[in-house]
Amino acid sequence: IHFILLFSRQGKLRLQKWYTTLPDKEKKKIIREIVQIILSRNQRTSSFVDWKDLKLVYKRYASLYFCCAIEDQDNELLTLEVVHRYVELLDRYFGNVCELDIIFNFEKAYFILDEFIIGGEVQETSKKTAVKAIEDSDMLQETVEEYMNKPAF
């Protein structure tokens, strides 16, 4: 996977994860282009779009579009499953996740993604294990008191 984008039906970006290096301006241009392509596709088309030398796999969940860019030899149907699994993880963590959850807790959405995918490849195929890792990490986060009292460096 080269990158993952989450955006709303109005085209507002909710999450962007890049697994390749590109200049900032380039990223913005790509996002604009892809958002436009996907938002203009209607219901009856397939979930795959050929774009440059990559394939875009996208799926809409409620008001959010999840879009992954994969290489030519990657399996498109499996990528749909990957997207679905990520949504399931979010759902399990937040409990009936909705777009607002992702907006207000975007850093947690990133953490969950990082427990599921590293470097563009899936690292954990068990829902239970992935969510448990996040919850344990959350436990590690200090309480306000601990935080204030712990030395910084």
Place this chain on the structure above:
Amino acid sequence: MPAPIRLRELIRTIRTARTQAEEREMIQKECAAIRSSFREEDNTYRCRNVAKLLYMHMLGYPAHFGQLECLKLIASQKFTDKRIGYLGAMLLLDERQDVHLLMTNCIKNDLNHSTQYVQGLALCTLGCMGSSEMCRDLAGEVEKLLKTSNSYLRKKAALCAVHVIRKVPELMEMFLPATKNLLNEKNHGVLHTSVVLLTEMCERSPDMLAHFRKVRQLSSSQLVPQLVRILKNLIMSGYSPEHDVSGISDPFLQVRILRLLRILGRNDDDSSEAMNDILAQVATNTETSKNVGNAILYETVLTIMDIKSESGLRVLAINILGRFLLNNDKNIRYVALTSLLKTVQTDHNAVQRHRSTIVDCLKDLDVSIKRRAMELSFALVNGNNVRGMMKELLYFLDSCEPEFKADCASGIFLAAEKYAPSKRWHIDTIMRVLTTAGSYVRDDAVPNLIQLITNSVEMHAYTVQRLYKAILGDYSQQPLVQVASWCIGEYGDLLVSGQCEEEEPIQVTEDEVLDILESILISNMSASVTRGYALTAIMKLSTRFTCTVNRIKKVVSIYGSSIDVELQQRAVEYNALFKKYDHMRPALLERMPVMEKVTTNGPAEIVQTNGETETAVLETKPPPSGLQPANQANDLLDLLGGSDITPVIPTAPTNKPAAAGGELLDLLGDLNLTGSPVPAPAPQIAQPPFLLDGLTTQPLFNDIAAGIPSITAYNKNGLKIDFTFERSNTNPSVTVITIQASNSTDLDMTDFVFQAAVPKTFQLQLLSPSSSVIPAFNSGTITQVIKVLNPQKQQLRMRIKLTYNHKGSAMQDLAEVNNFPPQSWQ
């Protein structure tokens, strides 16, 4: 200073902004506060501030001043800080930033941290965006963690190693020992990432691939059987809630294993054999009701088609694809079409069975599906189904999006060329394409069509009549008008004489014909090239029409002062022809002779040539020499050729048509009673010729002008190999030889390999052949292009070696080719 506002608070506030300007104001205010907070080196709230900054970054605002703060957070001892710090690093500190490398030390320390979640953070960050330098520095740490027994870390280390290898491929060797018992794990996460790591290594390095195919893993058997076993367990084992997706156990792992098996089995008989069973099992037992199952089947099909599987398995795979095509889910149909496109070359007959479904997909609404269906349809056209397929494809051409029309038109021309059941059908099809998608037809199609029409001698009257009718109503589609003008110019006499056999002849007078040609000349819609065609056509009619010669003269002289330089030149030259060389006019404007053409490809080649320019496929091979200099009709061709090569008048012997320009000069010289070469016409010849102009840019005519005879290089046991030659215009030392291998026996020859060797002073380049099967009964040929560089212009000699399978036995033969014609190397 009061505590900075909390993240969620900020988010809420920003979302209340009703305009972009309002939002920008809020953001700027907050950024200022954050900046001063950073300046004060506030440890307590740094984390919160950076988090806010990241949110604003996502909205699109600049956040580079937070880079150093991320570094400080990473270095902090607090887990909360580290978490946000690493997130910030992944978002803001990619390898293009100057401060990227400063992270290295922190990451190194954290890789050795006592808490696994901190180690995890470090591995994740390194694995997502570490630069090459960083990877080099930290590869050792990653390798160490790859061997740990902690599965949480092991899986992350494996993916981190994948990233390191992608960035610094030389470090691959380093991870080899650690891979020894990666697959002995029970943990699916580790298994999955290990398979990914192995895949990456095998894909990048053929040595690694060979290594993994052969070597025995520690305390277990070889890799392929091991993978097969794991896959089998996944399929056979009972329900495992942890990894289950719609009744299938860990599809992610299954697919990755299938992919690795594909790489291991490619071109390797032993490995392929070891996996035949499991592939058959997966292919037959997987549930197809949900997307998951289909994802696995898809991967299985890709694997089966790529390895050396037995034919039963391949048929199974194609049938699965056929079933996919009937599925209602568009995604599945899309995937099926893509795979079929890849396999149509090798398993042509199997794919043919699904032809009707594929053709139905042409009517789908989805653009990507349509494109694939179109490409596949072209690949499947053959002699039997051409009429039906063409009907569908023409209908498609009518209704498809503009971006397809050019490719579709080219494809139709190609297919029609190869499989036309009759000349009339062929011409009709071309007409249909020209009228429906006339403006999208590629420019190079025009000369090809003209050549085609010229060669269908008996259809001339019919063709010109139809073309005339077509442009009567509408002459805006340039390619159509160009072809029509040319035809009318050539066959105008047939048109007015009402000689058509194929359909009702129409009554056309010479004046009407000239009317139409003139309106093309005048029209604003006509391109300059088109006007050139029209003018030339009018000129040619001066010898074919009887009553309207004066009118033609008038038209031609008007354009002698045209603003368009090309038209002007032509008109002036035609005028000269009327005035000074009127006795030569009939000879010069005579009917074009039939051009010889040899088809170069067998039936299954359309996919490869789809989208390519047609000239590449429809290369005209030079006619055998035998052109007599007295044959004035050929001088037309020579004229053409002469201007293409160089304007210099060569001194070659007169019976060689290569000295094209010179021929005409001789001709003129002979007829001109002064006996000395007339200087005036010579520069004219040097210009792009005034006849048949649109065709000059095509390499087709270079061949004719060169006129190098072809030879039979080898003819034994039913295998015949012909060589045809072209000389490169740009580099006179290069000879391009196209070999054509045909088979007159009653059985196909398979696995045909042609090899050639030349003496030391030459250089040889062999391009890839069109296929490796020569069908029996001369029903098709293999073509291959050889480029010979002959800087010393020595006599060309070649030794060839042929290997093929025929009638069940392997055949091999060596031969020497000595009968190269001198024109091919002088």
